[in-house]
C-alpha cells in the first residue's frame with residue numbers, strides 16, 4: 274500500500290529530537306510566548322531572509338492578521354477589493370471575508386496553475402487595493418510580473434505561502450520574502466509541519482510587524498494594557514519547539530520532494546495523463562504533485578485498486594462552495610475545469626524507491 278502521505282514516517286525520523294525538545298520545554302515551565310517561540314521566530318526569519326517572523330496559531334489566522342494589520346494601519350479599508358486566485362484553498366478567501374475585504378477571483382495560468390498576470394490586469398478597478406498571491410502546490414507565483422503590475426497600480430502584495438516553505442527565486446530569495454507580508458501554515462501535512470496547528474507571518478515592514486505583534490496577543494502593548502482590539506492568535510511554545518527541530522531539515526526534505534517529482538516527470542509517460550509544469554529550479558518545492566486527466570474518478574479508482582492512495586486538491590472551487598452563495602453565478606471556466614480534472618499523486622520526503630517505482634508502473638499501466 275502506497276500512502277498518499279505517511280505522516281507517521283515523516284515525523285518518526287525526529288522522534289528522539291522531539292523528545293529532547295519536549296523535555297527542554299517541560300523543564301522551562303513556560304508554555305506561552307517564551308524562549309521556544311522567540312527562538313523559532315528568529316530562526317524562521319533568518320531562513321526566509323526577512324527582518325521579522327511572528328509565530329501565530331495557524332495559517333488562516335496568519336492571513337487574517339495580516340489583513341487586520343493592514344486595515345489598522347490604514348493601508349486597506351473595509352470593502353476594498355483584493356485580487357485572489359480562484360483556484361485556492363478556502364482559507365485564502367476566508368481571510369478576506371473575515372475582515373470585510375472583497376475577494377475578486379482571478380483565473381489561473383493554464384500551464385502552472387498559478388495566478389495569471391494577464392488575468393490580474395483584467396480585474397483591476399478603482400477599488401482594487403491588494404493582490405493575495407498563493408504559491409499553489411509549492412510553486413512560486415510569477416512575482417516579477419505581479420510586482421510590476423502592483424507598482425503601476427499602487428497595490429499591496431501579500432503572499433499565502435502555506436504550501437511553499439523554502440521555495441526560492443533564481444536570485445535565491447525565498448517565499449515569505451517576496452511581498453509586503455506572507456502567511457505560513459505549519460499544519461502537519463505542509464512541507465514544514467508541526468504536530469498540531471501552527472502558523473507564522475513574515476515581513477520586512479517595521480510598522481506592520483509591531484501592529485501584528487499586538488494583534489496576535491489580544492491587542493496588548495504591555496502586560497494587561499490593551500491598545501487595540503486583538504484576539505488570541507498565539508503560537509504554542511511546544512509547537513515552536515517541534516518546528517525548530519524540523520526547520521533544520523526543510524531544505525533536504527524539499528530536495529527529496531524534488532527528486533520524487535523528477536522521477537515522476539521523467540518516467541510517467543501515459544498519454545492520458547498531463548504532468549505538472551516544472552522548470553527544474555528551486556522555485557517549486559512540490560507540496561503536491563498534481564496531474565490532470567479527463568477521467569479523474571476513473572484514474573483514482575484504478576490507483577486505489579493498485580493500492581495507491583491519491584487525493585484531490587481541490588474537488589470544489591471556493592466560488593462553488595455552499596458557504597459562499599454570493600459567488601455562485603461567477604463563471605471561471607479554467608478554474609472549474611481544473612477542479613474536475615486534478616489528481617494528486619503520493620508525494621513526501623519519505624517516499625521510498627520501491628513506492629515511487631510502484632506509482633510510476635501503475636500510472637503508466639492505466
Ligand SMILES: *Cc1c(COP(=O)(O)O)cnc(C)c1O
Pocket residue numbers: 331332333334361362364365407433435436458459460470471472
Ligand atoms: C493549509 C493552507 C492554509 C491554511 O492553513 P491552516 O494552518 O490550516 O489554517 C491557507 N492557505 C493555503 C493555500 C493552504 O494550503
